Amino acid sequence: xxxxxxxxxxxxxxxxxxxxxxxxxxxxxxxxxxxxxxxxxxxxxxxxxxxxxxxxxxxxxxxxxxxxxxxxxxxxxxxxxxxxxxxxxxxxxxxxxxxxxxxxxxxxxxxxxxxxxxxxxxxxxxxxxxxxxxxxxxxxxxxxxxxxxxxxxxxxxxxxxxxxxxxxxxxxxxxxxxxxxxxx
Amino acid sequence: xxxxxxxxxxxxxxxxxxxxxxxxxxxxxxxxxxxxxxxxxxxxxxxxxxxxxxxxxxxxxxxxxxxxxxxxxxxxxxxxxxxxxxxxxxxxxxxxxxxxxxxxxxxxxxxxxxxxxxxxxxxxxxxxxxxxxxxxxxxxxxxxxxxxxxxxxxxxxxxxxxxxxxxxxxxxxxxxxxxxxxxxxxxxxxxxxxxxxxxxxxxxxxxxxxxxxxxxxxxxxxxxx
Numbered sequence: 243x244x245x246x247x248x249x250x251x252x253x254x255x256x257x258x259x260x261x262x263x264x265x266x267x268x269x270x271x272x273x274x275x276x277x278x279x280x281x282x283x284x285x286x287x288x289x290x291x292x293x294x295x296x297x298x299x300x301x302x303x304x305x306x307x308x309x310x311x312x313x314x315x316x317x318x319x320x321x322x323x324x325x326x327x328x329x330x331x332x333x334x335x336x337x338x339x340x341x342x343x344x345x346x347x348x349x350x351x352x353x354x355x356x357x358x359x360x361x362x363x364x365x366x367x368x369x370x371x372x373x374x375x376x377x378x379x380x381x382x383x384x385x386x387x388x389x390x391x392x393x394x395x396x397x398x399x400x401x402x403x404x405x406x407x408x409x410x411x412x413x414x415x416x417x418x419x420x421x422x423x424x425x426x
Numbered sequence: 427x428x429x430x431x432x433x434x435x436x437x438x439x440x441x442x443x444x445x446x447x448x449x450x451x452x453x454x455x456x457x458x459x460x461x462x463x464x465x466x467x468x469x470x471x472x473x474x475x476x477x478x479x480x481x482x483x484x485x486x487x488x489x490x491x492x493x494x495x496x497x498x499x500x501x502x503x504x505x506x507x508x509x510x511x512x513x514x515x516x517x518x519x520x521x522x523x524x525x526x527x528x529x530x531x532x533x534x535x536x537x538x539x540x541x542x543x544x545x546x547x548x549x550x551x552x553x554x555x556x557x558x559x560x561x562x563x564x565x566x567x568x569x570x571x572x573x574x575x576x577x578x579x580x581x582x583x584x585x586x587x588x589x590x591x592x593x594x595x596x597x598x599x600x601x602x603x604x605x606x607x608x609x610x611x612x613x614x615x616x617x618x619x620x621x622x623x624x625x626x627x628x629x630x631x632x633x634x635x636x637x638x639x640x641x642x643x644x645x646x647x648x649x650x651x
Contacts, residue, residue, distance in 0.1 A: 410467035
C-alpha cells in the first residue's frame with residue numbers, strides 16, 4: 243500500500259536514513275525535471291535538484307500537512323533555480339539546448355517536437371518559462387502556480403497564454419505546422 | 427461569435443485543461459484569419475506538450491543528498507539521542523531565571539539603601555509627601571556638598587598661599603635691601619621709605635584684592651549657618 247506524503251514526512255521527522263532515502267526517490271524525478279528544463283544544463287540541474295531536496299528535508303517540519311506536498315516542493319526547487327539563474331548573470335555557462343532555434347540550418351536535422359519545445363523554452367523569459375513548466379509539465383493549476391511563483395492567479399493566466407503564443411511562433415519558425423483535424 | 431468570445435473560450439479551455447469546442451466558432455474561423463491562427467497555435471502547443479514528457483533521465487540523487495545531510499548534521503534525530511543534552515536545558519533555564527530574580531532583588535535593595543543614605547544626611551530637609559519631588563532634593567544635597575567642598579578648598583588655599591607668601595615677601599624685601607646696598611649711588615631706589623620694588627607691590631595689591639573678593643563670595647566657616 244502506498245504511503246501517504248504525511249506518513250512519509252512523519253517518518254522523516256522521526257529520523258532514519260531509510261525514510262530520507264524514500265523521500266528523495268519519490269520526488270527526485272519531478273524536481274530534477276523542473277530544474278533541467280529551467281536551467282538547460284544537466285550538471286547544473288543535478289546540483290540544483292540535490293540542493294532543493296536537502297533544503298526540503300531540512301524544512302519538513304515547516305510543511306503544513308493539510309496542504310499538498312507537490313507545490314511546496316516545487317516552490318523550493320523554483321527558488322533554487324532562480325538563484326542559479328541569477329548566478330549565471332555573473333559567469334559564463336553552457337546549456338544543453340542551442341541558444342537560437344530561430345536560425346534553421348538547411349543541413350540541420352530537425353529535432354523531435356519535444357526537443358524543439360525544450361529548445362524554444364530557452365528563448366522564453368525565466369519567469370514565464372517557470373509558469374509554463376509548472377502548469378504543463380508539473381500539472382499544477384493556475385492557483386497553485388501562483389502560489390509557487392508568488393503572483394496572483396490573473397497574472398499567471400496572462401503569462402501562460404502569452405508564453406504559449408510565443409512558443410507557437412518559435413515552433414512555426416522551425417517549420418512545425420499544426421495538424422488540424424477539422425475542416426474550415 | 428466574435429473574436430473576443432472565441433479568444434476567451436479558448437483561454438478558458440486551456441486553463442481548465444479541457445478540449446475547446448470549435449463547433450460554435452467554426453463559422454467565425456472561416457472568416458477570421460487571426461482567430462484561425464490562434465486555434466492553430468493551440469494545436470501546435472498541445473501536440474508538443476503531449477509528446478513532451480517528464481524527463482526520464484533523472485539521476486539517482488539519494489546518495490548525494492544523504493551524504494550532504496550527514497555532513498551538515500541537520501538530520502532530524504530520534505528523541506532519545508538528544509536525552510543527554512536536553513535534560514540540561516530545563517536546569518539552565520531555571521538557573522537563569524533564579525539569577526535574573528536575584529539580580530533584580532539586589533538592585534532594588536541597593537536603590538533602597540541609597541535612598542536611606544540620602545534621607546539620613548539631610549536632617550534639615552523635611553521630605554513631605556507634598557514637598558519637592560526627590561529629584562530636586564537630590565539636587566539640593568549635591569549643591570550643599572559642592573559648596574562645602576569649595577569652602578574647604580578656599581580655606582586651604584588661603585592658608586597655603588598666605589602663610590608662605592609672607593616669608594617670601596620678607597625674603598624678597600631683604601634680598602632687595604641687600605642688593606640695593608651694593609648698587610652704585612645713582613642706582614639707589616628713589617623712594618627709601620618703601621624698599622619693595624614696584625612690581626612686587628603691584629602683585630601684592632592684586633593678591634589682596636583677590637583674597638578680598640573670595641572672602642565676600644565665601645564667608646568664613648564661622649559665619650555659615
